Amino acid sequence: LRKLAKRRELEEWETDLQLALCDLTRDRVAELTRKAEQAKQIVRGREFYDADKLEWAINVFREVTSTISLVYAPARICMPPMETDLSYKIYVSSEVLDAVQDTQVNVYRDVFEHILKPAIAAEQPDVIGISIVLQQQVFSTMTFCALIKQHFPDIHVTIGGNTVTRLRDVLPTTPDLFALFDSAVVYEGETAFLQLVEAVGAGRELANIPNLIYRDASGIHTSPLTYAEDMVSLPPPDFTGLPLERYFLPDRILPYLATRGCYWGRCEFCDHGEGYTAGYRTKKIDQIIEE
């Protein structure tokens, strides 16, 4: 900003940013770090249930993320709520591609460099799968996909999840975006992902895997096969290896789907069924209790 100020007059937001950065002394950063540690303890312990303490902790998180945002201006890093704004449009593929390459606003490039890259280098996986459950995760996912392919070109990168399922018609028409990853699992993913991992491991072709969109040297292909899971034969989810103690919650909360689809399915405004190829299915009551 100092260099910029020598060339032209700074805009108002740039002047505000410069002043805010001047206030960010080492003492201020040390104070924020101390408060952040205290806030983390609150949200992970019984003090979570003390409304005043919880509010204090949440305000500390807001203070910390708005301070981090200064470095990535004009991006706005937000938590909570999870509404980080990189100042790009999420459903325009050219904007997503620009955001991926933007070293100024894209905080996820640094997350990759400092956290994911060393972890991937240590583990050396053959396949990495990333779920996009919420549209807010598109930028982080596409950034991670691009950087994984750049630094570890031999790893097969696949994306999946609800948002990917809803983009199933668009993905094959956006080769520039699809170049960031190798395949996309749409609809329910358990069987498709297992078959994908087995095929990649055995060096087999991917054409016969259900619910899969993939690319090879000849282009992007959509599998003609679809598969809906049989809920009764699905095992319960396995959370082994997840650092559950690091979530910002005092009690362990795990997602568990005992049913899929909607038994009613008649509300005109609802697009829940778009995520499935089959109707309502449920596990058996005894199975649910046991699991």
Ligand code: SF4
């Ligand atoms: S809103 Fe959708 S998911 Fe809910 S009952 Fe209606 S159709 Fe089913």
